[in-house]
Amino acid sequence: MSGTDVLVVCENxxxxxGRGATAVVAVHGADLSIRPGDRLAIVGPSGSGKSSLLHLLAGLERPTSGTVSWPGLDPSAGIGLVFQADSLVPALDVAENTALPLVLAGRPEAQTRRPVADALDLVGASDLADRLPEEISGGQAQRVAVARVLAQQPRLILADEPTGRLDHATGARVLDALLTAADRTGAALVVTTHDPAIAARLTVRRAMHDGRLLAQEDVS
Structure with missing residues (x-):
């Protein structure tokens, strides 16, 4: 496998x-490589550094030391990030929220309809297309946030506790959609979670503890 087959690499x-006495180390010297088709769960309790590591992988934060590189993709276009917090635009309906990244990327409206419809169908939210965010539940909003990422067909999907606020059945459906989309496109999928049942459905698990990424556990 060549270097360009690696999507993202963290090296130390x-x-x-912060600085000085008030500095907080969120991630300590992480080493990690993500390749197409990877299915990785990063497991740990709240405050263990999972979200911070995901932000490094996404390019949302720059490492204080060490490096993060993307030899196999353009981080501005090839990464889809499912946030833990609410992220829908209140003034846009569900279909418009799902299409938003495609519109911002310059895709004509006519070319957004099919990927938006397919993504909403995949997460079981087709019947919500005309509703505003204030008209749907928190669980439904999270499914729409996942659909918005899937519509982009990214090569790397980063999902930060995507099922954390959902009931078991809805959470399972969201993970089903992420896994199915990744399988269809060959994308890599990285999921942070504190739920062992969610982690067990991915091929590889890495635990985080006090900002330290621990050794790989391959469960294939």
Missing amino acids: AALTF
Whole structure:
């Protein structure tokens, strides 16, 4: 496998917030490579550094030391990120929210309809297309946020606790959609979670503890 087959590489990547006595090390020297088709769960409790590591992988944060590189993709276009918090635009309906990244990327409206419809169908939200965010539940909003990422068909999907606020059945459906979309496109999927049942459905698990990424557990 050549270097360009690796989507993203962390080499001794660390992330510190603040300086001096008040500095907080969110990630300590992480080493990690993500390749097409990978299915990785990063497991750990709240505050263990999972979200910070995901932000490094997405390019949302720059490492304080070490490096993060993307030899196999353009991080501005090839990464889809499912956030933990609410992220829908209140003034746009569900279909418009799902299409938003495609519109911002310059795709004509006529070319957004099919990927938006397919993504909403995949997460079981087709019947919500005309509703505003204030008219749907939190679980439904999270499914729409996942659909918005899937419509982009990214090569790397980063999902930060995507099922954390959902009931078991809805959470399972969201993960089903992420896995199905990744399988269809060959994308890599990285999911942070504190739920062992969610982690067990991905091929590889890495635990985080106090900002440290621990050794790989291959469960294939």
